Amino acid sequence: MLTLEGVHVNFGGVQALKSASFAVAEGESIGLVGPNGAGKTTLFNVISGVVRPSGGRLDFRGQSLLKLPEWKRARLGIGRSFQIPRPLGHCTVRENLIVAQRFGARTNDPQRIDEILDILNLRDKADSDAATELALTEHKALEVGKALATNPSLLLLDEVLAGLETTSKRAFMERLGAVRDRYKLAMVIIEHDIPTIAALCPRVLVLNFGQIIADGAPDAVFRDPEVIRSYTGETTL
Amino acid sequence: MTRTLAKLAATVATAALMVALGGPAAQAKDFLLGSELPLTGNLARVGQGMHEGIAVAIDMANKAQAGKHSFKVSTIDDETSPAKAVAAVEKLIGDGVVALTGGYGSNIIGPASEAAQKAGVVYITSGGVTPDLTGRGYKTFFRINNTDGYALAMIGLLQDMAAKKVSVVYLNKEATSNLAKQVKETLSAKGVAVTMHEFDGSTSDFKPLINKVKLQDRPDVVAMVGYENDYVGILRAAKVLKPDVKAMVGVWSLATSQMAKEFPDLMENVHGTSMLSFPVEFTQPEALEFAATYKKLFNKEPDYLGQFGYVQTRLLIDAILRADAAGTLAGGGLPDELRKTDAQTLIGRVTFDAKGDNPNFTHRMGQHQGGKVVLVWPKAFANGAMRFPATPW
């Protein structure tokens, strides 16, 4: 459904992405790993339209995204979360989802919103102020929720699990799995924790210095010496 | 919402109260005049000038009528805003004034006098010279001066100077551009070559403009139509560039004691409209008393604004007394009485035509000479010789 070909991004001479090329199939789940500053988030920014690439092709279901603004891409079905949660200010949790649904999905479907609240375990926080009254886990959940409320077919999750302690992390993982199966989503997940990735994603991309250095099944990828080198210390093998 | 109205009701209640307090004057022989003038805003200066004249007229009338009648004036600041001027006129009429004297700026007098006309109350002014005002043919509107009078004076002087080429530098406001265009038409008709230069109120550096006049027009005379700070800017630029002209001629608020005091070296030899010489050399008794009273009240020499304010108010008071004597005042006879006016005043003969305009009005031209303002046109009123050719540099 999503195809990148030779995508370049420059920030004032610094190459954040060097000819990144890969494709995401319908319903596929991909783990995106790599050391900090490898360009993972930049990749998401390119796909969701926050950053304009300096070169390359970017197609979604046979349509080029390059000219489209963020909001049009969202309406095409690309949902994303931010690494640092960005709840909509002056709004309750439910209102966050309502805005996302009205504008992203262009529908008005309370059931689905309740559904999302349930899956993400935000029901009892539905009417608390999103910006001020949420715990970290709930913030992460809301990030996913906003993306889900836009009825995406591709979900880009930026470290939604990072900073959660193991137990809540496990719970959250299961929720993500449920979400994916419930809505038959394709997912790309940025995540440092290898076991989590391995558990969620049959396929893993490794990014280093803006380049994709490995692409394949987790066990294969994480045995790749180059990957290990790039990852010294960061992997728990 | 409810709060809104509560607040509204409260504030307005006080309003009604104040209106009641300022209510109509008690006795019949105690005349209350109304005056709506800009005491703040862009026209504050001129507004205050006219108001001084009105005060002088009231003071003199009370002295003359001592024992018989007494006159009071109630003044409201229109803040140089048409809407507030209308509100002011309505309030004054609500307070039961006999007639209105004042108003400055054609665009403010317009709506204000319209409100007065609606209520059938006389509105007399000298603050707006545009033909449109009298063009409306209101029964209650009277004006002692007009653009023609200013144009006549300026043109008259320019012809005495036998100017063949004239550059008109004028502000793009209504009164100023009207006057400038009238001067151009008349002079061109008389075969004088006239070039026009419009400028905007925000202009502070006139050198580029005057340089055009100097290098391209090469006129005999530069005619300026603007207000104080425009004149100062133009004259300074001219003083620097020293164009080869025979005279610098302006109109209102130029040949005044104020300018003579504030900018002595800049004004030397400059011409402008002025009814009075400065220091004032009055001959008629009325003029002398006027000057004395002015000095007494405001401790300064009268200027043209005060003079116009005085004349319009004095004519109004005379008409009121006549109408009162004839017993037609209550019955709305004041406009007709005013129309009967035919008086020699500080600004010359005044009569009113059907539209309330004063057809006899012709301004006079004064020239700054060594800190004094000497009347140089028309000959009849001249109290000194015109220095010509002569410029501030």
Add this chain to the structure above:
Amino acid sequence: MKHAILGAALLAAYVGVPLLFGGTPYVMGLIVAALTIAGVALAWALLGNLGGMVSFGHAAFFGVGSYTSAVLSMKLGVPVFAALLLGGLGAAVASVAMLPALRLRGPYFALAILAYAHIFQILATEMTPITGGAGGLLSIPRFPTLFGLEFGGKTGGYVIILTIILLSAFVYDAVRRSAWGLALKAMHDTEIATRVIGVPSTHLKAAMLALSAFITGVVGAFNAHFISFLEPDYAFSSTWTVLPIAAAIFGGYRTVWGPVVGALAIYLLDQLVFKPILPHGHQMVLGVLLCAMILLSPGGLLPVLLRRRRSEGGRHAHA
């Protein structure tokens, strides 16, 4: 209960006030002038509260609206009430010229709009054949008499401007409560977060600008036909920006009714109390009020009053 209050209020506004003050044109004139300011203040607050934009150039919309309406009714004989709406439309169209300014932030936007106001004023002065130049337009047609109701007078004018304000407030409130309102509120902090969930933020802002311009334009048009006189310096005067801002801030620009309350309070206080006390430069008091409000209660007057009335409602009074 709530409806009862509302009904009573409407009755008082439409019947009570005219009965009370219809006889004294001066007071009625003051109220109408205050409501005119209130209309602009409402539109200004809408732009600030929903669009998150401070404008120092609402005089531009006011002037364009008044000129459009006046010229249409004078030169093309368009019925006054139709011209009124077209005036609003004209202002909205003018706001399209300002769309590039939407890319600008805080002070840049505020003063870019101010520059527009200057430009429109200069154009109005220079386009003499249409606008009558610096001389302006005298005796603009007043409001006609419809169904036996005479709208030309003070009371008629009052009813018209009151209706304009009520309708505007209604629209404002509706927008604020809609998903649009939510999205706009959310945009202030993290515009990008709203864009990635499908909110066309720039379009929304543009819409708010156009709406604010429309309301301001209609109010300006009303004023033109009410005063029946126009000239550039007056139509584009900075007072059409200064007073509404003062009013909105004073009353509380994050509430719907705050600006209206503020306008009535400020204008009537200014004219009835401050002006007699210090005739020269009594606008100074406005400045003082403005500063005091910003420093002591940035939320404005109305929220304070409301909060006093019902102990809860912090957020709601603010929303």
Add this chain to the structure above:
Amino acid sequence: MIELTLQALFSGLLAGGYYATVAVGLALVFGAMRVINLAHGELVLLAAYIAYAAESRYGINPVMAIPIALVVVASASAIVYALLSRIEQDREINSLILTFGIGIIMTNGILTIWAADIHSTTNPWFQDSLVIADTLFAMNAEVAFFVGGLALMAGVYWWLNHSWQGRAVRALTSNRNAAMLMGVNPRQTEILSFMIAALLATFAGVAIYTGKTVFPSLGHVLTVKAFIITVLAGMGSIHGVLIGAIMIGVIESLTVTYLSASLQELAGMLLFLVVLFVSPSGLFGGRRALAR
């Protein structure tokens, strides 16, 4: 023709010089504090009126009056700063409105104290003409204050680049948070920038009093012009402000020369909008004006 153009350019240059002295102060404060001080023009005007008072009452030469004016203007802007720093929420909007209010207060204050009359120095030397190669004409005041202004701005420029306080201001301008992490004391630096702005405002005020005429409503006009120039330049670049100011000055005088004096404001405004929309970050980089 060529003579006309030369004079136009010369006049524009001089005008630009005095616009710049007004604008640099505004830009400096914006850089250091992220606040457009809408009362800046009134501060300039205040200085002018102090000079007037000093001359008309005690016959003090306007130039000699600069120190007196400086004291008054500095304390005035200290008050402005004190009030500004009390704003916590919605800083951007509220500070705009606050300084706007202060501007109204000052304008009307000046109106009540000195009335609506126009004023300018009565000292003839300032208006005497100074002729260069008998094609370029100017008043002594204009040239004197142009040169003085340049010197002053050069001083500020040097100060910004070579003194550590100056560097602190620049650090704050380019990246607020980073600067604070680096241990820049924002309050101190902000106050400093306000004082420098006051100095420039005082100078500009006296320049206007001697070279032009002053009246109460002038302050607002000055603020707008200064802001336009600041945007033209792009925030936080002094030489940018100078060039932007001269551009405005020259465009205006050329408009007067070749079109009409009634269009000069329009020309300036249009230039401003064009630059704003073509490159919102101004002609000389600096801070970006674009929304986040």
